[in-house]
Amino acid sequence: MIDLLMVLGHWPFRRIDDVNITDFIKVMDKNNVEKAMVININGAFYRDASESNIELMENLKGFEDRFIPLGTVNPLYPAWKDDLREMVEKFGFRGLNLYPNYHLYSLSGERLEELWEEVRSLDLCLSIIVSFEDSRQRHPFDVGPVSESEIIGFLRKHPELKLIVHNASYGMARDIFLSNPNNTNYLFDMTFFYDVPIGETIRFLKMAGENRVCFSSFYPFRDYKIGIMKLKETGISNDSPVFGDNVRRFFQ
Secondary structure (H helix, E strand, O other), rough: OEEEEEEOEEEEEOOOOOHHHHHHHHHHHHHHOOOEEEEHHHOOOOOHHHHHHHHHHHHOOOOOOHEEEEEEEOOOOOOHEEEEEEHHEEEEEEEEOOOOHHOOOOOOOOHHHHHHHHHHOOOOOEEEEEOOOOOOOOOEEEOOOOOHHHHHHHHHHHOOOOOOEEEEOOOHHHHHHHHHHEEEEEEEEOOOOHHHOHHHHHHHHHOOOOEEOOOOOOOOOOHHHHHHHHHOOOOOOOOOOHHHHHHHOOOO
């Protein structure tokens, strides 16, 4: 099994359990998870986001075979291209996690066209975390979620780029899928889907299919078992592509 999202770093808006890579390994082993995609959330808040990539590599030493690290660059930062090249050529990252809402840019902005060219040439997978918390409960200093229209517009303009959409609500994921049903280069997790009382997880699986969805724990923001139980309760089999093959396809 592959976990689509684990989060290192400090979240400034509420208390989150202080965990490290060793804690990640323990909870992964306990739940029979072979690999996990991991980000360093500090990249959303550091003035120089590339420093979070250095931190992430330092934390992963000795455990590189268990994780798929996603780096971060801020495309509005003057040296972003150097940061991106370092992330790929020095650290070996194959994915890029973007924070358009925290770094204050639009996915459709002209300044980002150069970034998309670099992503294409380096064959990177993109990741966007729509929101870290329910927007109705967020701290007043926290930013709002990445908008549905931004993601839909991006997928229509750049269908060849691979994108993982984390923490979208059921309504957002449904609308993104229905607006781009033939594009196979994007995936969802279902962390922010609600199954009581309306069963959003199984409804989305029936609509979009198992090839669109991945297991994600969103640990330590969520208890590790929740994501597993949510998918198991839909009745999908243990060998479903949801539990690993969809992610492997993106990083072949």
